[in-house]
Amino acid sequence: MTAAGVQRSLPQPAGFSARGTAFVENSYQGYNPGRALRPSAKVLPEHARTHNRSLVLQTLYRSGQLSRADIARSTGLTRVTVSDLVGEFISEGLIVETGQSEDIRPGKPATLLEINPSAFQIVGIDLSDSSQFRGALLDIDGNIIERREVELSGSTGTEATAKVVKLADELVELSTSPLLGIGVGxxxxxxxxxxxxxxxxxxxxxxxxxxxxxxxFGVPVIVGNDANAAVLAEHSFGQAHGDMMLIKLGHGVGAGLLLDGVPLYGSRFAAGEIGHVVVGTHGGLPCVCGKAGCLETWLSVPRLDAALKAADEAGIAKAEVLSDAGTHLGIALAAIVGALNLSEIVLSGPTRILDGPLEEATIETLRSRTMAEFHGNLTLRKTTLGEDIVMRGAAVMVLSGQLGVS
Amino acid sequence: MTAAGVQRSLPQPAGFSARGTAFVENSYQGYNPGRALRPSAKVLPEHARTHNRSLVLQTLYRSGQLSRADIARSTGLTRVTVSDLVGEFISEGLIVETGQSEDIRPGKPATLLEINPSAFQIVGIDLSDSSQFRGALLDIDGNIIERREVELSGSTGTEATAKVVKLADELVELSTSPLLGIGVGxxxxxxxxxxxxxxxxxxxxxxxxxxxxxxxFGVPVIVGNDANAAVLAEHSFGQAHGDMMLIKLGHGVGAGLLLDGVPLYGSRFAAGEIGHVVVGTHGGLPCVCGKAGCLETWLSVPRLDAALKAADEAGIAKAEVLSDAGTHLGIALAAIVGALNLSEIVLSGPTRILDGPLEEATIETLRSRTMAEFHGNLTLRKTTLGEDIVMRGAAVMVLSGQLGVS
DNA sequence: TTTGTTTGTACGCTTTACTAACAAAATGAC
DNA sequence: GTCATTTTGTTAGTAAAGCGTACAAACAAA
Known part of the structure; x- marks a missing residue:
């Protein structure tokens, strides 16, 4: 079965094509790469409809097992309107009725609703690893169903592009439901x-x-930055709040920013590219970019591994190397935390590096270099999503972009 | 005439009270302190109406002298809808017809429209100076009509509050049109x-x-942070784009951030509070906050004045002191510029300090410590709004909050 | 059995912006 | 001068969206 076959075999009940697709065309929330909420755009009643559709879906996505009346109470819409919207979704196959509420109380028993777990599947792909491309087939809740990898073996350019397509192809073949889209970090x-x-x-x-x-593939595709994807995953599946910065330590050093629940892209789409910000004033090691003392020279995984090995050979404690790295990270983050009044920083990367001294030195440096009372309980922690974070974030991009849900 | 008198004497034509007021109640743009664009809020057709009202007003505010047909072409709304909305505004006194277009072309001559310059006035107040409160009466275009000051004379607490009221009272008395509101930075x-x-x-x-x-006063009032007000003024009246950071050097060091046209407030409303971020790693002067080497110890006006005086007495070039300060500002900004991918930084403060060495050292440090190709033409410049910047920004908060215009 | 509660739906209404059509007023070709 | 053309702004009617009211169905408790 080819991807195009998947797309053609999509069940398209009445109401689907009437609205073009079930997808969000003009939403006030979600992934929103088109910056739809800037001014100079008129708003029609049908846009309100689209928004309220997403609102209903989002409510059900987050709570699961709600009745129409529950959704009405939660959203502020009337039961009539919710019934209408839910009816649309049911005819599109996106929502299913799962029986009646067992609550012991007077009144007609509620009909419970759920997002159809097999309505769609999503392909999420992570290109951030320097040795292999990693991909997964995910269900609509962001759970990983199948994994596949393609060894990069030094491929670049068109060869690398072909490997992305190959990986996506494999995963699309594995899908057992219509494909909502493909997300790439x-x-x-x-x-x-x-x-x-x-x-x-x-x-x-x-x-x-x-x-x-x-x-x-003939399906919706969203390609975004890996760290941005990661921050979305942490927001949707982790315990993160709306103001967060995710630091991704890998071959390089990158970051994703979520401000008031909205991803930040930057004026040149380079927000979070902090790897080549110089930190410290006493020299530092030379960097591939030509400068010296860039954050990457302190914190990229290859550099840290090399430093750890050198320390080992010289009989220096590894903790000292990691602590030093953390201190420099803290110095760079201090200004950012202060300027943005961030409440949460999440670290992502190999546990052998993140665990212990590095994290402790970072938080200690942040505490000593910023105004603690402004950011109250500033927390710094490691992600719980491990190596799947970018793949799952890529799925969130699709969910958010296509259904307005996250 | 008291302020309450002003309010009572407000002309309230039909249509005004029908919609409550002419004010924006649920806008998708503008000052938006209530974060109306977060999810979990339903959207009704009437919200679309409110949005389109602001859209029409905003278009006219920015271009001035447009016909209904012009507005229709510019906004994408139909001429019919624009006529309807403009009709509302005319009956409310917010828009006036100013004669016919003189264009030599076939077709019926266009009726030109303008925002009624005397429809409303605004009071803007700046509390950021340590020696006096400064206020102004502004017209709807943000031009200053009258200025007043109140000497602070060391007042704090309730006494200072009373002086704010006194200053606002004076300015309200001076108003010759209904008051749109009072803005305070x-x-x-x-x-x-x-x-x-x-x-x-x-x-x-x-x-x-x-x-x-x-x-x-019985009129709408918006109180916000002074640096946030300044950044709004720079956006509306300066040549600033949507991604900008404004550094305000005064008694302390503060900043305002505009990201993609939206002000950033921060998780604890302390975004931009960078004064007590430690910069540099070799000590630095002690700060009132208990730490040493805070940005304020390098850049606050009192500290810099003292340092300049000391340099003068010791026979050191003043330029060296200012250059040193600029370097430290650049070090702190480098991480922020990198993380946010900022394209524009604006400095505000006494010209005797900003001119020359400080600005040059800051930009030079930024260039040498960040990845130039990511932020392309990063610009750093001084504001052209001088000492009026906070007062005018306070007016923008009112304009944006009440009319959805900026 | 009666009463009260809750759910989900049917019907009609208001609001919104749209399309279609048209009158008014100008230019320009003849 | 007359008439076609163009542009503006308005009138009338239509489609979409969500609301309020009313109501039947289904259940618990007295």
Whole structure:
């Protein structure tokens, strides 16, 4: 079964094509790469409808097992309107009735609703690892059903692009439900249209990966930055709040920012690219970028591994190396935490590096270099999503972009 | 004429009270202290109407002298709808017809429209100066009509509050049109309801200044942080784009952030409070906050004046002191610029300090410590709004909050 | 059995912006 | 001068969206 076959075999009940698709076309929330909420755009009643559709779906997505009346109470919409919207969703197959409430109370028993767990599946792909591309088939709740990898073996350019397609192809073949879309978390600078403006390690420049994948698979595709995907995953599946910065330590050092629940992209789509910010004033090691003392020279995984090995050979405690790295991370973060009044920082990367001294030194440095009373309980912790974080974040991009749900 | 008198004498044509007021109640843009665009809120057709009202007004506010047909082309709404909305505004006195277009072209001549310059006036107040409160009466375009000041003379607490009321009273008396509202830019931490959570220099803690002023004057009042007000002024009246950070050097060091056109408030409403972020790793001067090397110890106006005087006496070049300060500002900003991918930084403060060496050292440090290609043409410049910046920003808060215009 | 409660639906209404059509007023070709 | 063309702004009617009211169904408790 090819991907195009999957798409053609999509059940399209009445109401689906009437609205074009079941997808969000003009939402006030969610992934929103088109920045739909900037002014200079008129709003029609049908946009309100689209918004309220997402609202109903989002409510059910987060709570699960609600009745129409529950949703009405929770959203502020009337039962009549909720019934109407839910009816649409049921005819589209996105919501199913799962029986009656068992509550012992007077009144007609409520009909419980649920998002149809087998309505759609999603393919999420993580291109951030330097040795392999990792992908997964996920259900609508973001659970991983199948995993696949493709060894990169030093491929760059078109060869690397072909491996992305190959990986996606494998996962699409595995799908047992219609595909909601494909999400891709790529390293480097990615614009809001899914064009990879620059990904040095993969040899990509102005690569319109999103358009290529759309034309190949015929399903919605969203390509975004890996750290941005990660921060979305942490927001949806972790315990994160609306103001958060996620630091991703890997081949390089990247970050994703969520401010008041909205991802930050930056004026040149390079928000979070802190790897080549110089930290410290007494020299530092030379960096591939030409400067010296960049954050990456302190914190990238290859550099840290090398430093740990050197320390081992020189008889220096590894903790000292990690602590030093954490201190420098803390110095760089202090200004950012202060400026943004962040309440939460999440670290992602190999546990052998994150555990212990590095984390402790980072938080200690942050405490001593910022105004604690402003950010109250600033928390710094490691992600609980492990190595799946980018794949699951890529799925969130699709869920959010296509259904307005996250 | 008292303020309450002004309010009572407001002309309230038909349509005004029908919609409650002419004011924005649920807008998707503008000042938006209530974060209306977060999810979990339903959208009704009437909300679309409110949005489109603001859209029409905003279009006219920015271009001036447009016909109904022009507005229709610019907004995408139909001429019919625009006529309807404009009709409302005319009956409310907010828009006036100013004659016919002189264009030589076939077709019926266009009736030109303009926002009624005398429909409303605004009071803007700046509490950020340590020696006096400054206020102004502004017209609807943000031009200053009258200025007044009240010497602070060391007043704090209730005494300082009384002086705010006194200053506002004077300005309200001077108004010759109905008052759209009063905007206040206060130092310290101010939450989204206009409660001054903390303003050490004025001795204010959890002071609900906004509510006090509303109950005293009976008109809409918006109290916000001074640096946030400044960044709004720079956005509306300066040449600033949507991604900007404004650094305000005064008694302390504060900043306002505009990201993608939206002000950032922070998880504890303390975004931009960078004064007590430690910069540099070799000690630094002790700060009132207990730490050493805070940004304020390098850049606050009193500290810099003292350092300049000391340099003068010791025969050291003043430029060296200013350059040193700029370098430290650049070090702190580098991490922020990198993380947010900012394209524009604006400095505000006494010209004797900003001119020359400080600005040059800051930009030079930023260039050498960040990845230039990511932020392309990062610009750093001084504001052109001078000492009026906070007052005019306070007016923008009112314009944006009440009319959805900026 | 009666009463009260809760759910989900049917019907009609208001609001909103749209399309279609048209009158008014100008230019320009003849 | 006359007439076609163009542009503006308005009138009339239509479709979509959500609301309020009313009501039947289904259950618990007295």
């Amino acid at each position: 790529s390293p480097g600078i990615v614009d809001l249209n899914g064009v990879v403006l620059s990904a040095p390690n993969l040899g990509w420049t102005n690569l319109d990966l999103q358009a290529q994948l759309i034309s190949h | 206060s130092p310290g931490i101010v939450d989204l309801n206009g409660v001054v959570l903390s303003a050490p220099n004025l001795g204010w803690t959890n002071l609900d200044l906004q509510a006090q002023l509303i109950s005293h």
